[in-house]
Amino acid sequence: MSPTAQIPRAQENKPSGIRSDIQGLRALAVVAVIFDHIWAWPSGGFVGVDVFFVISGFLITGLLLREHERTNHISFTVFYQRRIKRIIPAATLVLLVTLGAALLLFNRGRFDQTFWDAIWAFFFTANWHFAAAGTDYFLADGPISPLQHYWSLSVEEQFYFVWPGLMLAVLIVAAKVGVNRRRLVTGVVMALIIVVSFGWAMFDTQAHPTLAYFSTFTRAWELGVGALIAITSPWWSQIPARARPILAWVGLLGIVFSIFVINETLPFPAPWAVLPVVAAALVIAAGIGGEQRFLYPLTNRVSVYLGNISYSLYLWHFPVIILAGTLISPSSLRYYVLVLVGIAVLSVLAYNLVERPLHKSPWLGGKTSRQRRRFEWSTWRRQHGPALKRNGLAGATLVAFGVVFLAILPSLSPNPAAGYVPAAPKDSTAASLAPQADAVQAQLSSALLASTWPEFNPPIVNLADQRVPQWTENGCLNVTDRNLDLCSYGAAVPTRTAVVLGDSIATSWLPAVISALEPLGYSIQALTKESCPIARTDVLDPRARDTVFDECGSFTDWAQQKVRQLDPDLIILSDSFLSIKRLASQAEGPAAESEWTAAYAAALAALPARASKVSLMTPPGAENLQSCYTPLSQPGNCIRSIQDDWKVLLRAEASAATMAGTTFINTQSWFCIEALCPAFVDKSAVYADSSHLTATYSESIGAVLQEKLQSLKIAPPSA
Template sequence: MPRVQTASARAPHRALPGDPATPVTGRRQDLDGLRGIAIALVVAFHVWAGRVSGGVDVFLVLSGFFFTGAVVRGAERSATVAVTETARRTARRLMPSLVVVLAAIAVATVVLRPYTQLGETAAQTLASMFYVQNWYLAGAELDYLAPDPSVSPLQHLWSMSVQGQFYLAIVAVLAGWAWLRRRHGVGRPALLLVLLGGGLVSFAYAVFGSAHHQAWTYYDSGARVWELLAGAALAVAAPWVRLPRRVRGLAAAAGLLMVLVCGPIFDGANQFPGVAALWPVAAACLVIVSGFGTGGAAAWPNRLLAGRICTELGAIAYPLYLWHWPILIFVLAETGRADAGLVDGLVVIGVSLVAAYLTTHLVETPLRLPPRGQEQQVGGHRVAGTLVTVLAVAVLVAASGWQAVLRANPAVPPRALDSELYPGAAALLSGADYPAEPMRPTVFEGQADSPPPTTDGCITPNREVRTCTYGDPAGARSIALVGGSHSEHWLPALELLGVEHGIRIVSYLKEGCPITLVDEPSYAEWPFPECREWTEEVLDRLAAEPPDWVLTLSTRYRMDGPGDEVPVEYLEVWTALQDRGLNVLALRDTPRLFRNGVLYRATDCLAHRGDADSCGLDRSAALSAIDPAREPAAGYPNVHLLDLSDAVCRPQRCRVVEGNVLIYRDEHHLTASYARSLAPELGRQIGAITGWW
């Protein structure tokens, strides 16, 4: 991302044992160009490939190199770290563009997006402004009370938060080193060892996390800091390294080639920041070290990177990174498509370049350095400073105010609805007339209308196996509810049945984890061995304390076409349950709301000029004509199928409201209110299979 320089007193350099004789301070235009190439790849891959290019990882290495090098050189000149001045210059470099983009996103959200998204945008705006967006997104991935952040116009700011946190941490480390240097003569070698040690620990943590819980690790600062420390270590070691010209040329060529091919080779969103991230990090390091030498002309890759096109892109890299993602997301949201296509993609890139250029020349440049007496420069500085200040205050007040309003007026979903006025699924199954009433839960209540485990902690976010009892705790009969959130959202119906018929409902639930016995199921977006480990322990517990029945899912939506299917991994679980002598109630999964391959929330659609029918989808798009579990289940005498599709969908259409009750609380989870209305039909099918009533 941005290159940050620091000011320091102009005290003479005081060499210490182990310090290099001459600090290296020359400007590296080739690295400015590398930043330009990296941002071009980031933008192109986001717009047209829908995947990670490795450019952000290159940014992180360069940020660590530039920032650490500037602070270390300043500390060696003045024997201390100018913490206040460093913070002031860093904020001056980073905050103005960020504030402008955040303000634009806020306005665009109000004008273009459903009002149900205002609260989430406000929360992420505050997280981005205070540089904790990465942790917000990591938590949202695990917290089922939070909306899916995958299409947030603020998602890309996670990397800025990681950098901001690194800057704070490295300044503290370097301030401590400067003190030790001044008092005890501790030189660069000791600092280098600390940086390398920290980088190795972070890398090991990233490798472990990527193998066990990729979705969290991707945003984790602890798993990302090794990339910044790689650049920081090179900045500290730079004065000692002198490479022959031929070696430098080979390093530059290899590094540039590795940067260019990183995106096509690696699926970064599912592999970084683990072992695979060594590729873009090593690529950036090779280009950096290609400038470590004396004498001779620069190699052709360095000259290419130092050319005008690359350096001009590098000059606007930071605002271009800030602008391109929200512009892309708003375009996709307005067109309803999963990708921009050639023409719209070119429009997105063109608008992003113009916005980045204007931000650089009207906001960044006037504020980067204090005015020096020229009337035009002073005027530009004042205008830009006033604009940024006003926008910052407005964004903070608006975002904080909206959050305060939401907290003061929390959406409280109904605990029970009058079945005469709000029959829900009963209206679909019986076809009975019912009076028109305002929909419940409302679009604001819908997201909060979740099953108990979401709020009481009985669905685990980690490796721990948690069990909770619902229904009738003293019941003689028992059903174990097993799986992820799509098993969980049936609990409100099972609770009612448990109380009515004396059944203990014991939950074994893990977020994002339909039970599986492989590390990376065919339907998974990333490796998730933690799910496999959890599943194995759950199966052992069920075998040790067998319930009367195990209830889990039998199908899943088809990723490559219409309808639903039975993943082969589900059959492996059925076999494991059969081997343990466990009887299974296998429930067909509920449809997911999607258009053109893009998931959407029912509440957003209803808040954005939609209605119960237009916000739904054709049944044939979501469900196969015949339950796909019928044929494979015939080979498992312990597996008995449940199918409540007719209680959720009409013969031709799956709507989002039935019987005055909102069906979905997001893109694919049932509201607790609608799940409760499904209890009679679920009970009828369970009774027919078990013979309990």
């Protein structure tokens, strides 16, 4: 989004040249975005960004057209000086403050990530950076960048690196054709840009949904629609006065409808962004002929003021949301109060201390005499000096409050294990039936009681680097004929064969399985594919979100063929509890549990009868250490209770295993004590994110897995 700009001559109906209905549109858009990011409600709050794109395209194109009609030229120097003056100071302030806060609140690995995010954001390439990193706007798992929202600002500025030059070239050509046809020719060119960009968006949304969400090419049509309204403004200004309020209300209701109806499961940005884009265009077009008198929800003083500070609100809201989440539990009332107050106070202060004063200052005002420049700065100081002093004092007070808040924060942070009392030690004279499992329970108990962070080994820099090597080095996240041999492990001269089936969770179990079975003479073949559960039921593609993940069916058929060829002695199965939320049937609650039970039982029944089959329950997960391990946090902040979806999967797969006569192992006690699950054990992280095991911990519980399999008479005793 971009801040307020002057509007084309056709709609200058107020002395300031600022349209209150457009400022109200800004307010509606930014409030929808903020609500969506805080509460994930309304479901389509993210379409506020699309409204901003239309507004920006309209205002900037109108500014360029008006200049060309007045001077027969477009000054790139003046244009980009205005953009720098309006965009860079406020955006840079947020980047610097966010980096300062990240240095204090994030661990080293996450700070480094945020630093590079800031570099990309400063040079208006954040959208490509986040797209290349594979950030999924809707399904992000793990630490979210506090600067992710800069992607939309990058899209706008990239558009305006190209559009003024292209527009001037078109206008020059149009002048040769005939001066009266300049808008017509420009409009035709913009219409072509809209058609091509929208067509590409339709394709890319289906083929590469994450890339499509962030791409300038798939978003250019939205700015183009606003630009087309500006180009055709003389026609819109002829709309009868009685019809304009009707048109505006249709547009406003369309935006509201979009905010509440569109959700992350629908293809976006194409075609569903058409609804908020066209609706915003109708509101803008309806106000071209004169001031709107019957659009009070947008033109009231509160809406107009929120629209005035909407750029600051947009810039500050996301860092506040993410940073506050490292200080206070995001589900608590204190968190919501802190976030709302923080966004409001920082935005108002930044608007009055940086954005508005610099916009009104003589900075980058062009070439003038030294005397004239001194006069302009002197006038500026007289006009803005008192307000700057007042707001500066308020800012200093805010900083002091922040220091006090951080000092008392540890006493405010909840610890899920605060009431935990370890069980009485067992009789040391009695032999343990499961010494390895008991040792893990003792380590988990120590982790729950820990009051200080251990010296992690490996260090917590980038947890993704601690994923299991079978995932990162051999590509066993997706096993095919090409890497089948690379995903075969175990004894040099095997006497038994084991197969591991499942999704990425099964991949993360591989170090444990290898550690458990290799000493017993097993060869281990991984047959795993990310996002493909064991259960034979349709699930949605995690990338497209609204289409069935057809790859799972073909992979399962291929894996079963390989299983028959291998004729294994043992088959170990495991999959993610998150998949139960991706059912193509959209079933939830008991219906989802019933569907999963039947589908999982069918998958087990299809496996060779000769093989011993073990359904290994997925780890319950914990808070992501990359997020919760910070200079100000305590170990208790990373403890998580078991989620409801995990419990549903537990019941479904345990029941299915019973139906199919398959051994089911509930692994909860390997990761949690009762319902409390720490994120680390001893000096090692348990998870490389919030659900996939690290290489270190997976290998460490191989002894527990071996002990369990031997106690069940599934694996032979150790030599």
